[in-house]
Amino acid sequence: MGTENPNRVNTYPGPIPTPFAAPRSNMPISSSSSHPVVGSEASAFRPTSVPATLTTPFSSPGPTVGSGTPGFRPMQPGRPTPSYGPPTTGPTQRFPTPQFPSAAQPSMPPTSGVGQPIFPPTMRPPPPGHVPPMSTSLNRQPPPAPMGSPPQSLYSVSSRPNMQQPTPPTGPPSSLPGYIQSNTVTSPPPPPPPGSHQGGYTPQPTASSSFPSHQGVYTPQPTASSPFSSNQGGYTPQPATSSPFPSNHGGYTPQPATSSPFPSNQGGYTPQPTASSPFPSHQGGYAPQPTTAAPFSSHQGAYGQPPPGASQPGMYVGGSAPPTGAMAGGLVEDFSSLSLGSTPGSFDVGLDSKVLPRPLDGDVEPTAFAGMYPMNCDSRFLRLTTSAIPNSQSLVSRWQLPLGAVVCPLAEAPEGEEVPIVNFATTGIVRCRRCRTYVNPYVTFTDGGRKWRCNICALLNDVQNDYFAHLDATGKRVDLDQHPELTKGSVEFVAPAEYMVRPPMPPLYFFLIDVSISAVKSGMLEVMAQTIKSCLDKLPGSPRTQIGFITFDSTIHFYNMKATSLLFFFFQSSLTQPQMMVVSDLEDIFVPLPDDLLVNLSDSRPVVEAFLDSLPSMFQDNVNVESAFGPALKAAFMVMSQLGGKLLIFQSTLPSLGVGRLRLRGDDLRVYGTDKEHALRIPEDPFYKQMAADFTKFQVAVNIYAFSDKYTDIASLGTLAKYTGGQVYYYPSFHSAIHTEKLRHELARDLTRETAWEAVMRIRCGKGVRFTSYHGNFMLRSTDLLALPAVDCDKAYAMQFALEETLLTTQIVYFQVALLYTASCGERRIRVHTAAASVVADLGEMYRQADTGAIVSLLGRLAIEKSLTYKLEDARNAIQLRIVKALKEYRKLHAVQHRVGNRMIYPESLKYLSIYGLSLCKSTALRGGYADAQLDERCAAGFTMMALPVKKMLKLLYPSLLRVDEYLVKAPRVDGEFERICKRLPLVAESLDSRGIYIFDDGFRFVVWFGRMLSPDLARNLVDEDSSASDFSKSQVCLNERENELSRKLMGILKRLREGDASYYQLCHLVRQGEQPREGFFLLLNLVEDQVGGMNGYADWIIQIHRQVQQ
Amino acid sequence: MAWEVILWVIFFILNISLIAANLYQIVCLTDLEADYMNPYDSSSRINAVVIPEMLIHGVFCGLFLVTGHWFMFILTLPITIYSAMLYSKRRHLIDVTEVFRSIDAEKKYRIVKLAFYLLLFVLIIIRLVIEVVNNLIDDDEEGVHLFGIF
Missing domain, CATH: 3.40.20.10 (Severin)
Structure with missing residues (x-):
């Protein structure tokens, strides 16, 4: 140890003094400590707390840590120990080790890993006194030559975000540039906020050669190498420092008796101290995710099985053990597990419902993805079910879950993160000649900036003169900062005239209102009219906005709202009241005054207001119980087909006259459970599908507001919304005394939210990958083009992709979502989201990088679609089967190396998959049978879920x-x-x-x-x-x-x-x-975890899945 | 025996029209897939020929039955039944809104049908030729006979 430590010292020299000062403490520490495995994470976290003691120990351990590091994934606070143990071996020698007890060694790794978490914010601010020691210790260490060699690479520091820009190596004697830098950097800048480290994790390429596999992940620390091993030792010996580590496990509370905890942990985990090489292979490239860590810690209590004899049982659970690395080749458990049954064979006994994983933190987005590719678009726009793309067909077939993406192209961005708008006024939009990819941050410029290579098809394109810029020494354009399209994953291009088939349409709102007796009685008419009136000022696109109304009962009423121009104002009786025309011929619909039914809102504002004011009273004595919905729909279509726009249908009586008549159905109990059951959930009359197709063709989006207290056949009506990119709002038994606020809010939002008109969306991806199916509310215009007459921030679309080739040769697959639309202001725009994902050859990696939210969203959509052609039960079974197959595959992956015994194992990333699967089966759209949900409610829920963005979907499910x-x-x-x-x-x-x-x-x-x-x-x-x-x-x-x-x-x-x-x-x-x-x-x-109405409770569901997995 | 030849000529014409209808539909579907045509046009064109095709096939099959060509009748019967089933379930027309989801199956179905009609085409040609030749031979024989009289 001693020797190594000195080395460290060297490294730190320059920075040390200042940095170590209290504030900086983390940095230095981290650097020292981190060098080793922990590298990045550790560095970030370790605040001064550890300092004095740590310093020495860490530095030495450095190398060892490296091995451990992989294990470090944030999540595994508890388990790290095992993995680490092994590493110590190598390093230990170096270290004086006096500090550690033998046991400690194994523990050491954990410590390092743990250490990161440990640094709870509280810790950080170490008392000034503390810090100083740290620094001193560090300083003390002479800068021995050894430093340079091994550990250095590990420098954790780099990992932190702040750190990222390393200053040139100041003092370090040997070439540990990276390391040094980190030191320097760290020290000078203010200490990173605790939270920051996590984020900081992104792997750093800089990692030195020493730990090849990990490197990506951990930042190498030059000095670290020798120190690292020592660190471990150091930890144990020094209670003060050590304490932090243990705390990690526990969930950050520091534990004084550091040394002891380690050993105990080890026992719990299968870790093997013997591990030869600290660095597990898998880690390669993998950056630990700090964020995960945090959640983890919180859960711990909930899941884990208590390690045998381990001091901290609770924590263990979730824990995937970090890969021990060299050890036995994967003794470390890389998964989470749930022990079922205290004794083998008796499941029913031992499952403690308290330890089941529950998504109490809501949606946890995977962050590794964003960390690896910082220029990717935000996850609110695009989420992949796994951000590790399989490289072969066989891998795809073993990944039993859906492989795809969930796209929410217009998701609301928080203040300050709005998508930048780029106007290529002179050059035209820069796109690849062959594959039509839009220019994005991942394209590379070559040939002195005269050419650019498309990242999707690798074609070399010429750079137009207007777009030309010289490259700097690193091959980047010198004007990069002026081009958001080259630095941001999401941008919006202003589209020139080539992207229009017609002049951009004005925002157009057309209302088709049922005025039959039930609509009047329920008070819907009044609330609706008031709401529309209050929103007139806020309709987007003023002053171009157009508006129109049709009402219907057994006849169709048209309203001429044309305000007469001033010239005629005095001659004609000017229209300040709308003129109503009634058409009662339902067989052969015609539109009177086709030009005056749609009016410009700003021109006819008084007429529109007068109409809305008088609407409720006009029909208050209406006793008509019929509904000529179909003919009215056709009339609306005729009026709108010139322009397109948004059609809002307010419907409260089952259509009973003319085309599109619907009948009562769904009250037949006997149909449920038979093969005809699904017919209840699809439109009865092909008229609706045909109308939907026509609406889409003419850029009309349909939103349905249904109010009936009786059956209104949402299955048929919803079809209109489904294929036109619309939405179904269902207010069963609407009564104005109760639902007023709800209708008012939702209608107002529908009218005023930012809407993209006459849009089409396409998602492109790299060679070898192809999108095969799309799920959501839209209509396909060609094999890969989604027609979306109107899109807004509340709509998301899911898609699945497949590999076209048996083997992918590229390292990275790029996805690019392009939404071409007309903004309300009348500008044609293209919103482009670009994301990259790496290709992997390892199934475990795919599971590790899985995104539960996207998977659940896609699974739900698939199940709902399935319920349209099969029985509900089949749809539910399909979900269960998918989950079982995935877990089975995962078990196969690990059962050989680990004695998983009777435990149920699952990837940490998918720990909530089971509960979400269960709640999908219990969701309104899929639950039970006849009695469990009204047919209309079921269908409405189905249509809604098909459009929900991931976060809202998860909120609905749990x-x-x-x-x-x-x-x-x-x-x-x-x-x-x-x-x-x-x-x-x-x-x-x-x-x-x-x-x-x-x-x-x-x-x-x-x-x-x-x-x-x-x-x-x-x-x-x-x-x-x-x-x-x-x-x-x-x-x-x-x-x-x-x-x-x-x-x-x-x-x-x-x-x-x-x-x-x-x-x-x-x-x-x-x-x-x-x-x-x-x-x-x-x-x-x-309460989805309870056993309700014949559906399993959570514990039973887990047991059921577990049994099937084991079969 | 001339009516037998005429009958086979009729079969021949019907078969040709069935093949043409199928080819047309397949071309429409392929165009749709290749994005040369939009789904609205494509499905309305296909749907326009679906019913006529079914009717022709019905006539085709019925004629075999009525004229006592049992083997041919049995050969064409499965498609008749299948079409009738599709029609009764209202699934005979292409659904514009979901056309891309079913495009592969629809194409396969039509290609199988086309292959079947081509097989029939061969059989019909053979039978037609046989009938014509028989007819000619009969005529010839009669002719020979007549001539032989001399």
Whole structure:
């Protein structure tokens, strides 16, 4: 050790003094510590806390660490130990080791790994005193020659984001440039925020040669090598430092008895101390993901099996053991596991429902992807089911999950991250000549900047004169900073005239309104008219916006809204009132005054307002119960076909006259479970599909608002929305007293959100990969072109791809989503999202980089599509089968090397797959049979889920359940207090305490649940006396703000939750414990982990899957 | 025996029209796949010939039955039944909205049908030639006979 340490010292020299100063402490430490395996992570994390002790130890361990590092993936706080152990061997020798007990060695690795997490923010700010020691220690170490050689590469420092730009190596004697740099850099800059490290993880190419495999991942640290090994030793010996490590495991709490923990861990994990080479091969390239780590730690308690005799049982669970590396060739467990049954063979006994993985943090996006390719578009726009693309057909067939992407081209970007707009006014849009790829950050310029190579098809294109720029020494264009299209994964090009088949259309809103008796009675008409009127100012695209109305019952009413021009104003009785024309010939529809039905909103504003004002009263005495929906639809089509636009249909009576007549169906119990069952979920009359196709052809998007309290055949009506890129809003039993806010919010959002008109979308990808199927609400115009008459931020589309060749030869596959659309302002634009993903030959890697959110989203869409041609049960079984097959394949991958025994093993990245699969099966669209969901609700849910972006989908599948009474009563109104007190709870009935108030939020509605034993005072404060006394059914959702603090707080919570997700309005339903059937309907049915209505509970589901996996 | 020749000529013509209809549909589908045609045109063109084709096939099959060509009748029967089934399930027309999802299956179905009609075409040609030759021979024989009288 001693020797090595000195080496370190050398490395640090320059930076050390200053950096080490308290603030910097992390940096230095990290560098020293990190060098070793931990490299990047470690460096980032280690704050000063470890310093003094650490320094020495770490430095020596460096090399060893390297091996361990792979293991380091953030996630595996607990398990690291095993893996590490081995590494120590090599390094240990170097180190004086006095510090470590033999046991410690194995532990060491973990420590390093752990260390990272350890540095909880708190740790960081080490007391000044601490730091100094650190530095000193570091300094002390002489800069021995050894440094240079091995460990150096490991420099962790680099990993941090901040670090990234290394300053030239200052002092380091030997050539450990990278390392040095890191030191210097670190020290000078302010210490990175704790959170930062995680992010920092991205692998760094700079890694020295020493650890080839890892290198990518860990930043090499020059000095580290020798030190590293020593570190380990160092850790144990020094309790203070060590403490941090243990803490990691535990979830960051520092543990004083560092040394002891390690050994214990080891025992728990199969780690083998003997491991020869520290660096596991797999790691190669793989950067650990800090982010994961964080979540991990949190879960730990939940999952893991307790390590035998391990000091920290809880933590272990999830843990995939880091690869031990050389060791036995993979003794480390690279997966998470769940032990089923305390004894083999008895599953039913031992599954502790507390340890099941639950997505209580919501959607966790994989970050490795973004880390590896920082120029990729944001994951809100494009998510791949796995960011490791298989390189061969055989690999594809072994990856049993869908291989594809979920694209949300217009996702809302937070403030400051808007997609930049690029105008190639003079050059025309730069695209590849052959494959038509748009210029993007991954194209390479060559030949002094005169040519560029397409990253997708590798064709060398000429750079136009106007676009030419010289290259600098590194081959980058000198004007890179002026070209967002060359630095950002998402850009928007302004399209010139070549991209238009006609002049850009104005935003056009057309309303087709049912005015039959049920629409009037429910109050829908009034709410709708008010809402539209209030939105007139906010309609996008003013002053070009056009608007028009048709109403219908058994006849069709057209409205002439043309405001007469000023000239005629005085001669004609000017139209300040709309002129109504009634057409009763339903067989042969014609449109009177075809030119005056659609008017420019700004010209005819008074007429439109007058119309909306009078609409409710015009029909208030209407007693017509018929609905000539089909003919009215045709009429609307005739009016709109010139321009296209958005058609909003307000429908509350089953179409009963003319074409497109629908009949009551779905009330036949006997059909369920037979082969004819699926027919209920597809349109009955081909008229609707035909109309949908025609609408798409003429760029009309249809949004359906259905209000009926009786059957309205959403399956047929929804088809219109499905193929036109629209959306179905369903308000069963609409009543204005209850649903007003919901309709108002959602209609307003529909009218005012930024919309892309007459759009087409295509996704291109590199050679050898081809998109084969598309899933969502749109119509295909050619094999790979999605026609989207209107798109907005709430729509996402999923697609699957396949390999065309048996073997991919490229290292990276690029995807490029291009959406050509007309913006509301009348500009034609192309939004381009580009992403790269690496090609791998290893199935394990694919699983490691899987994205549960995208997979679940795609699985859900596939299942819903399946339910349109098969029975519901088949669709559910298909989901289960997919999951089972995937886990089986994964088990095969590891069963040989690891004694997985009776445990259920799964990749860390897919730990939530099972629960999401279960909730998919229990979702409204797929659950049960006849009695479990109304046919209309089922179909509406299906249409909605087909368009949901990933995050909302996951929220819907695993809603949040919050207990709020404590917050209401005790907590002060402070920012952050709510988040601190109200944590998401598992969706089981046991979570509900009868003394509490809970809010259940699935993104579409809130259910506020009042426990039976709730203090009457509280209830009285929140709800009207009478209703709280008896039942809530009368005042279902009337949770009004009342004059007291509690009520204001509760409303504040609801408001805040709503702001988090504005695409739908969450109507609030009050439910009292034991109030049947409302409690069951609103809440209990949606507790997905419970056994409800013949569907398995979570534990049973896991056991069932596990059994099938083992078969 | 001339009516037998005429009958086979009719079969021949019907068969040719069936082949033509199928070829046309396949070409439309291929164009659609290659993006030479949009789905609206393509499916409306295909759908325009589906019913006529079914009718022709029905007549074709029926004629075999009525004229007592049992073997040929049995050969064409499966397609008749299949078409009838499609029609009764309302799946005989191409669905514009989902055309790309079913394009492979539709193409395969039509190619199989085309192959089958080509086989029939061979059989029909053979039978036609046989009939014609027989007819000629009969005529010849009669002629010879007549001539032989001299």
